[in-house]
Amino acid sequence: MQKIRSGTLAALLLGGILTPSLAVAAPADSKAIRDAALKDEVAWAFTEGLTTEVGPRPAGTPQEARGREWAVAKLKALGLSNVRAEPYTMAVWARGHEAARIVAPFPQNLALVGLGNSGSTGEAGIEGEVAFFPTIADLVAAPDNAVRGKIAFVGHDMHPTQDGSSYGQFGAARRQGPSIASKKGAIAILIKSIGTDHHRAPHTGVQMWAEGATPIPAAALSVPDAEQLARVVARGKPVRVHLTLVSQNLTDQPSGNVIAEVPGSDPKAGIVVAACHLDSWDQGTGAIDDATGCGIVTAAALQVKKAGTPRRTIRILMAGAEEVGGDGATAYFKAHGAEPHALVMESDFGADRVWRVDFKLPTGHEDLTNRIAAGLAPLGIGAGGQEAGGGADIAPLVKAGAPVIDLQQDGTRYFDLHHTPDDTLDKVDPAQLQQNVAAWSVVLNEVSNASESLGIK
């Protein structure tokens, strides 16, 4: 199976779908569990239920708390064990009224959304002249006096990528832009949404103020609005914008993780964590970010349970507060980091098809890798040559050395929707969701039943 492992190109040339005859090396139970999971209805029901009956679930809010209650009840009803919420408290940035308009030379409204931890303008708002920087590099290179006292406006030219890598590259405008602008003396910053769509749906997202940076109002324009403002700027006349970005900072708000388990037969074999996050941004109903992830890991754990008691305990971690800095991940690691984690995984990139599997396992586990690759090949999933990295909610575990497997999803349309009002149920394709459940079921089945040590002494 080494050929498959290094054979991503061959898999792609076959249209991503390997014929079943190539999968004869897979254990019989991989085929059975895969076939059953391709008919799964749990992931859809979970996603539909959470997004409909709870809706948006911002971290540290009563809506997130309703999400936890909903998930605990649902996971119990589905027959999982040790279901409970694990509470913690956190600081919360709370969005208030937001609006923007071009005052001169061409008066008109702009669609925007505040970024997490934005400074507040107060209800009266602020007005200033726009200083445009086509890219974040242009802002970095600008002398302070080109920014001081102005509203910095930062563009970019982000395009969709299957692996989502353009988010990492172009997201710097959101992550670092506000602090850079603040240090250069800007009174506010507007960025072009870190998104690949052309809808009036601005993309929010968190940003953290760098050491020494004073919070200033910080917001993202929708892509069409950013293009419009750039056209207005290109006319060459001074452009003045009025911004209202009201927000407040709250302390000690309740949040929490939700845990559920499929108990294993061998307590010494370590735990397999299947993670997702329950919180969402406030604009949409958090369907692809990340109700589907929670639906996928729940459905897959139930597929393994249905096939019999696994050797290892599968622990579902539905983290809180992923969107705003990972308070849930930190709380989980504080409570459970010392327990033996045989393997950790996360689903947090929508519900479009898995196209690649990446591994980070201790040496000597090539046979397990090959079994997994063989089990995934009939789903059109190639084994990649990149090292798995996990997701935000398992990051502390990965950093501490836990083995990790990534089931990479197709991200081509993910950043059309990510963190916008458009992250809603209608964007989820039930057939691709089922392919995700099948991939996860194969991997959880192999890993939870593996006779290998996975580094557990």
Added chain:
Amino acid sequence: MQKIRSGTLAALLLGGILTPSLAVAAPADSKAIRDAALKDEVAWAFTEGLTTEVGPRPAGTPQEARGREWAVAKLKALGLSNVRAEPYTMAVWARGHEAARIVAPFPQNLALVGLGNSGSTGEAGIEGEVAFFPTIADLVAAPDNAVRGKIAFVGHDMHPTQDGSSYGQFGAARRQGPSIASKKGAIAILIKSIGTDHHRAPHTGVQMWAEGATPIPAAALSVPDAEQLARVVARGKPVRVHLTLVSQNLTDQPSGNVIAEVPGSDPKAGIVVAACHLDSWDQGTGAIDDATGCGIVTAAALQVKKAGTPRRTIRILMAGAEEVGGDGATAYFKAHGAEPHALVMESDFGADRVWRVDFKLPTGHEDLTNRIAAGLAPLGIGAGGQEAGGGADIAPLVKAGAPVIDLQQDGTRYFDLHHTPDDTLDKVDPAQLQQNVAAWSVVLNEVSNASESLGIK
């Protein structure tokens, strides 16, 4: 050419593109004007300029007035004659603050937009129980006591159609739904947006209160929000919604039409009207509705002018207030209805490619019809068998008997965008816009130079 006229099916089988060899019957100047128009840059510049430098242009507002000033200056700069605004006054429904939320059983916000002439809830808003009707027919059939005191919520299942006909069929929920609900005693009405997209961008639009119907608050939910509310209703528990739809009614507000001409050599040959509308809804910048239409007719008139003085005067009519009832069309007809109109046309369906031409001409003009069909065939346009009907801004002229030609545009994606915040410049395809200009140039050239009488004595 009779074969082409009745040969729409054959044209479609050829992929909509007839080979140039079939166009040999076209006059040489049709080919020249078509080739020049396919390189047109005026329509794009007009559309980009109006949407950027003016933006939204609601009827009877200062923004619409800025649109008129902009258009007058632009048309003069382009070298057109007799350029002027023709003012009138009108009643205006003015949108205020709008918001909605599900109060119970699953609290969450809903994205909605008020419909034209909606009643106002006042700032405090109203709350009521939802009565769901999957289609307008279900609302019509419902006994009054199923609606009285409730918020009627009307769905539909509209899909895209190339000819836009589903708008006529499903639009009844917007046009008649509010009056029907009011007469049955509803305290408000929500409709699923008359749209074919899945974005959180609700579609507004005008509705007129029927004789005897008391105005009630009336709004459209975005398609995803309507689907969400329907799912909530399907849970079987009473659903309560809070609505804030603030609006006011103003009288005697200034509006107006803008007129420009390419003067013809024969004043007795009658006028050819090329119409569009300058106003737009307030949510977007009115790019496809109808800045492109004004760009197309302007560019085409200039192409004819460039080829020489036409026999007939071409009069560009950029109407005001099309979106809210056609005050501009009424004012034009009142001022100019008695003048001899040889032929009238309108572009008001976006800027995607023209695929069909329809005619309504006096008998005995088959040769002109054939010349036009031959000139359009190289652009992939088939001659349809349906009778042309014109658009809203020329409706009084058509009703009075003016000959009319329709260049039918592809409406497949038009109702994804129509009357939403997403009607912005980025939705316009420059190449398809040029195909429109070419089609219009061919027709205006043939009609304005035709030796036929076109009914003018």
